[in-house]
Amino acid sequence: MKIPDKIEVWMHHRLVGRMAMTPDGLCAFEYSAEWLTDGFSISPFELPLTADLKIAKRDPFEGGFGVFDDCLPDGWGQLILSRYLLTQGIQVEKLNLLQQLYLVGSQGRGALEFRPDQSFSKCSDYVNFERLAAESEAILSNDNYTGDNLQELVQRGGSPGGARPKIFVTNEEGEWLVKFPAKQDPKNIGKQELYYAELTQKLGIRMMPCKLFDNRFFGTKRFDRQQGTRQHVISAAGLLGADYRVPSIDYKHLFQVTSLLTHSMVELWQLYKLMCFNVFIGNKDDHAKNFAFLYDGEWQLAPAYDLLPSDGFNGYHTTTVNNAIEPTPTDLLALATEFGLDQDKAEEFQLRMKNELKAE
Numbered sequence: 001m002k003i004p005d006k007i008e009v010w011m012h013h014r015l016v017g018r019m020a021m022t023p024d025g026l027c028a029f030e031y032s033a034e035w036l037t038d039g040f041s042i043s044p045f046e047l048p049l050t051a052d053l054k055i056a057k058r059d060p061f062e063g064g065f066g067v068f069d070d071c072l073p074d075g076w077g078q079l080i081l082s083r084y085l086l087t088q089g090i091q092v093e094k095l096n097l098l099q100q101l102y103l104v105g106s107q108g109r110g111a112l113e114f115r116p117d118q119s120f121s122k123c124s125d126y127v128n129f130e131r132l133a134a135e136s137e138a139i140l141s142n143d144n145y146t147g148d149n150l151q152e153l154v155q156r157g158g159s160p161g162g163a164r165p166k167i168f169v170t171n172e173e174g175e176w177l178v179k180f181p182a183k184q185d186p187k188n189i190g191k192q193e194l195y196y197a198e199l200t201q202k203l204g205i206r207m208m209p210c211k212l213f214d215n216r217f218f219g220t221k222r223f224d225r226q227q228g229t230r231q232h233v234i235s236a237a238g239l240l241g242a243d244y245r246v247p248s249i250d251y252k253h254l255f256q257v258t259s260l261l262t263h264s265m266v267e268l269w270q271l272y273k274l275m276c277f278n279v280f281i282g283n284k285d286d287h288a289k290n291f292a293f294l295y296d297g298e299w300q301l302a303p304a305y306d307l308l309p310s311d312g313f314n315g316y317h318t319t320t321v322n323n324a325i326e327p328t329p330t331d332l333l334a335l336a337t338e339f340g341l342d343q344d345k346a347e348e349f350q351l352r353m354k355n356e357l358k359a360e
Contacts, residue, residue, distance in 0.1 A: 129180075
């Protein structure tokens with residue numbers, strides 16, 4: 001692949017800014033004059049809306065900024081992209097950040113687009129879920145397997161994060177993210193995830209509509225695509241410069257960020273409910289990339305996602321609660337009251353959630 005000397009960042013047909021690499025491999029970014037006039041900071045802590053040239057740190061995003069790292073594939077997306085590029089004689093680990101973002105182009109998560117655009121063209125709307133699920137399983141089971149449908153998997157799922165195989169699907173209802181089982185998952189993992197998604201609705205936790213495809217594969221509507229418009233999104237990892245692969249934050253940090261960005265008690269309550277949900281169902285894979293914020297004129301906590309019981313980091317919560325890796329209800333209440341939430345209502349929610357889990 002050609003090694004570019006710069007790349008343009010666009011959003012909603014407007015030039016946000018330009019990016020280049022320094023001689024020592026760090027990302028340099030500056031906002032465009034137009035965006036400085038009436039745009040907004042795409043990453044309030046790392047990239048404030050100022051005219052100066054901004055240089056990224058080496059860690060934790062290998063010389064990049066968190067908001068752009070969020071656009072890159074990781075986990076499953078990185079695996080299939082790497083496997084496909086090898087068939088074209090390209091080693092993905094030798095691509096620099098700009099080359100990787102060229103491949104993301106207009107097909108990444110969120111509202112950011114990168115030009116020139118060398119992303120893969122989209123597939124037709126028709127999806128054979130069983131065939132792609134079997135192909136995904138074969139790829140996970142064989143380090144050298146490329147199969148007959150690798151290019152379609154890349155086209156449909158080249159940017160999703162997380163370890164489980166997944167694809168993007170568009171139908172008459174909108175745009176969806178559909179997951180396939182990983183090697184270690186039970187066969188009914190889709191129905192399990194749907195159960196927890198439906199439980200969030202009972203508890204007033206914001207989550208996108210979910211359903212099963214082919215009565216087996218869990219799908220959720222994309223929250224970065226709403227009413228035909230791309231939504232700007234940034235993960236807590238990208239926002240805070242946190243390494244999501246290891247324990248790096250506490251829920252207190254999430255409360256602080258939510259308070260600073262949203263200035264909303266409604267959003268703080270959403271975060272509290274999500275924190276309790278993760279603790280009570282045993283979702284210990286609550287790392288910094290499993291929380292996100294949306295911007296649509298103002299910041300808000302993104303709908304919840306990836307809600308399943310999981311082992312986490314060495315069997316403990318990846319995000320600590322009040323500095324505890326094995327949090328208690330008291331730890332949950334301590335954070336609630338520290339950030340101004342009513343203690344009686346916070347206790348009431350915990351009791352309600354316990355009752356819901358017992359009823360099921």
